[in-house]
Amino acid sequence: MRSRVLKAIIKKDLLEVSRNRTAWVPVVIIPLVFFVFLPALFLLLPRLSFFQSTTMPTNLDPGQVLSVLPEEVKARFAGLSVDQLIPFAILGYFFAPMFLVMPLMVSSIVAAESFAGEKERKTLEGLLYSPTTDAELFTGKALAALLPAVGFSLLSFVLYTVVINTLGYPIMGRIWFPLPGWWPLIFWITPAVAFLGVLVTVLVSARVATFMEAYQSGGMLVLLVLGLVVGQATGIIYLGVLSGMVIGTILWLVDWLLLRFCLRLFSRKVLIGKV
Amino acid sequence: MIQLDCVTKSFGTTRALDGLSLAVRPGEIFGLLGPNGAGKTTTIRLLNGLFPPDSGSLSVFGMDPQKQGSEIRARAGILTETPALYERLSAEENLLFFGNICGISQQKLVQCVFEVLDLFGLEARAKERLAGFSKGMKQRVALARALLHDPELLFLDEPTSSLDPESALQVNDLIRTISRDGGRTIFLCTHNLLEAQRLCDRVAVLDAGKILASGTPAELAAALFPGVRVEIDMEAPAPVNLAEKLAVCQGLRSIQWEGGTALMDLADHADIPGMVATLVSAGARITRVEPRPVSLEEIYFQLRKNHGGHT
Numbered sequence: 410m411r412s413r414v415l416k417a418i419i420k421k422d423l424l425e426v427s428r429n430r431t432a433w434v435p436v437v438i439i440p441l442v443f444f445v446f447l448p449a450l451f452l453l454l455p456r457l458s459f460f461q462s463t464t465m466p467t468n469l470d471p472g473q474v475l476s477v478l479p480e481e482v483k484a485r486f487a488g489l490s491v492d493q494l495i496p497f498a499i500l501g502y503f504f505a506p507m508f509l510v511m512p513l514m515v516s517s518i519v520a521a522e523s524f525a526g527e528k529e530r531k532t533l534e535g536l537l538y539s540p541t542t543d544a545e546l547f548t549g550k551a552l553a554a555l556l557p558a559v560g561f562s563l564l565s566f567v568l569y570t571v572v573i574n575t576l577g578y579p580i581m582g583r584i585w586f587p588l589p590g591w592w593p594l595i596f597w598i599t600p601a602v603a604f605l606g607v608l609v610t611v612l613v614s615a616r617v618a619t620f621m622e623a624y625q626s627g628g629m630l631v632l633l634v635l636g637l638v639v640g641q642a643t644g645i646i647y648l649g650v651l652s653g654m655v656i657g658t659i660l661w662l663v664d665w666l667l668l669r670f671c672l673r674l675f676s677r678k679v680l681i682g683k684v
Numbered sequence: 685m686i687q688l689d690c691v692t693k694s695f696g697t698t699r700a701l702d703g704l705s706l707a708v709r710p711g712e713i714f715g716l717l718g719p720n721g722a723g724k725t726t727t728i729r730l731l732n733g734l735f736p737p738d739s740g741s742l743s744v745f746g747m748d749p750q751k752q753g754s755e756i757r758a759r760a761g762i763l764t765e766t767p768a769l770y771e772r773l774s775a776e777e778n779l780l781f782f783g784n785i786c787g788i789s790q791q792k793l794v795q796c797v798f799e800v801l802d803l804f805g806l807e808a809r810a811k812e813r814l815a816g817f818s819k820g821m822k823q824r825v826a827l828a829r830a831l832l833h834d835p836e837l838l839f840l841d842e843p844t845s846s847l848d849p850e851s852a853l854q855v856n857d858l859i860r861t862i863s864r865d866g867g868r869t870i871f872l873c874t875h876n877l878l879e880a881q882r883l884c885d886r887v888a889v890l891d892a893g894k895i896l897a898s899g900t901p902a903e904l905a906a907a908l909f910p911g912v913r914v915e916i917d918m919e920a921p922a923p924v925n926l927a928e929k930l931a932v933c934q935g936l937r938s939i940q941w942e943g944g945t946a947l948m949d950l951a952d953h954a955d956i957p958g959m960v961a962t963l964v965s966a967g968a969r970i971t972r973v974e975p976r977p978v979s980l981e982e983i984y985f986q987l988r989k990n991h992g993g994h995t
């Protein structure tokens with residue numbers, strides 16, 4: 410595997426995506442909405458006086474709010490006032506699975522462009538006739554989707570951390586984020602999910618004819634994220650270091666299985682029948 | 685350079701290649717002629733190792749395309765039926781990308797790109813996106829890509845089929861230049877007989893996956909149309925009883941009329957003076973006598989007729 414070939418493929422794929430506005434606009438909008446605008450709104454609104462007096466249940470018992478959560482989770486919330494508890498729970502926990510939308514979305518957009526898109530635009534043939542190996546083509550294209558997916562996720566994470574620590578400071582009185590469970594989320598689950606997005610899109614791309622179809626079918630993976638959101642909200646899944654590592658490991662195993670299918674599909678012999 | 689022996693390849697129930705054998709020699713322009721669906725593109729794909737043959741053996745540069753496909757592709761260039769270029773990228777970006785994946789060294793790459801852009805008259809628009817290019821310009825970019833890594837062997841799959849006559853001529857000129865400079869071998873697939881006639885040293889006629897005949901156009905003509913064909917113009921009216929008088933003429937095989945022009949098939953060059961003398965003594969006023977070479981088109985249709993193909 411030659412790194413120059415990989416680099417060239419990555420660069421070319423990203424250059425192409427960057428020139429398709431429908432592809433990259435959501436990549437910019439979504440993190441801004443979810444990880445800057447919404448948390449900012451959430452932290453600022455309660456501090457407007459009219460809002461505070463009408464909606465904040467100041468006399469609520471923290472224990473009551475937390476009753477749905479498992480015991481070991483409750484321990485994490487000990488010593489927080491109700492004011493602090495809500496941002497802590499929502500921004501520190503409930504938001505976490507939403508975070509996975511980022512790697513999933515970016516990786517499936519780029520992969521849909523680079524796998525289904527090349528087929529749609531009939532440019533694949535030029536690649537197949539190049540002196541690259543099947544493995545180089547696949548790796549280059551997979552990395553072209555993975556790297557920005559992980560990169561944008563990290564960037565969103567940094568933005569999110571800055572926003573909620575700054576705007577949340579008056580409420581929390583300290584730098585409280587990231588919580589420990591976020592480390593496996595960002596560095597173990599996120600790449601696994603990004604890879605999952607790539608692989609599922611590659612499999613879908615083998616069957617559909619256009620970028621849009623591949624992108625939309627790849628979007629079905631968002632259901633996975635919804636599952637995690639619901640799991641988190643109902644207290645079935647608790648984002649801690651251990652559970653994060655376990656979920657991540659399961660995802661990597663799934664990735665490994667899918668990768669074997671993808672490699673079988675992504676060979677010149679199979680691809681040439683489709684150009 | 686290229687060798688195929690009894691190669692067969694089927695797709696489902698379609699037999700694309702049916703016992704194909706041919707050889708291409710170094711330095712020549714070899715033309716593979718055939719109608720749509722004859723198996724031309726399939727042959728190129730096999731030779732580049734994109735899929736294996738069902739049976740038979742083939743080699744390019746003495747290597748097996750299935751085992752050493754990427755070595756072969758590194759030494760060969762290709763112009764595919766559709767240009768297969770990135771429309772959102774500029775001509776220069778396209779060439780830099782393909783140069784990089786072809787393994788041209790970084791120092792040389794910029795120079796190579798500059799040279800091919802210059803050769804194909806594309807420097808002025810090198811930085812524009814391909815989406816705005818005409819078909820002829822895209823074809824030139826595609827040719828530039830095929831030549832970028834200075835390949836010894838060039839596969840051209842219907843290089844002019846989508847071009848207007850003028851661009852087609854330009855591309856033909858470029859192909860001739862490319863073959864002459866650097867002594868490259870060219871494997872040209874086409875159904876354009878005039879193009880093959882202009883460019884090819886040797887041709888093979890392919891139909892339904894089988895070779896009907898191969899050789900230089902002159903060899904094929906000699907095999908199919910033995911003797912010479914002579915065009916004779918004469919002033920009207922032609923003398924009466926001309927056919928009767930010509931019947932005794934030596935070596936005359938057939939005669940056809942195209943207006944005031946007689947097309948005569950004679951057994952040999954040596955029969956021409958006797959035939960002209962007969963015409964003159966019959967009272968014909970001859971204005972032109974010219975032996976006519978058999979065109980590839982005539983060869984092609986004759987071959988297909990002989991093999992029961994529809995013309």
Ligand SMILES: Nc1ncnc2c1ncn2[C@@H]1O[C@H](COP(=O)(O)OP(=O)(O)OP(=O)(O)O)[C@@H](O)[C@H]1O
Nearest residue numbers: 681682695698700719720721722723724725726727
């Ligand atoms: N991937 C494929 N799947 C199924 N059939 C195929 C495939 N590729 C080629 N064929 C069939 O094989 C035959 C030869 O096709 P090929 O493309 O080699 O012809 P060609 O000589 O290049 O024709 P054209 O002048 O139209 O380009 C055709 O009948 C075609 O339908």
Ligand SMILES: [Mg+2]
Nearest residue numbers: 724725726765
């Ligand atoms: Mg073809």
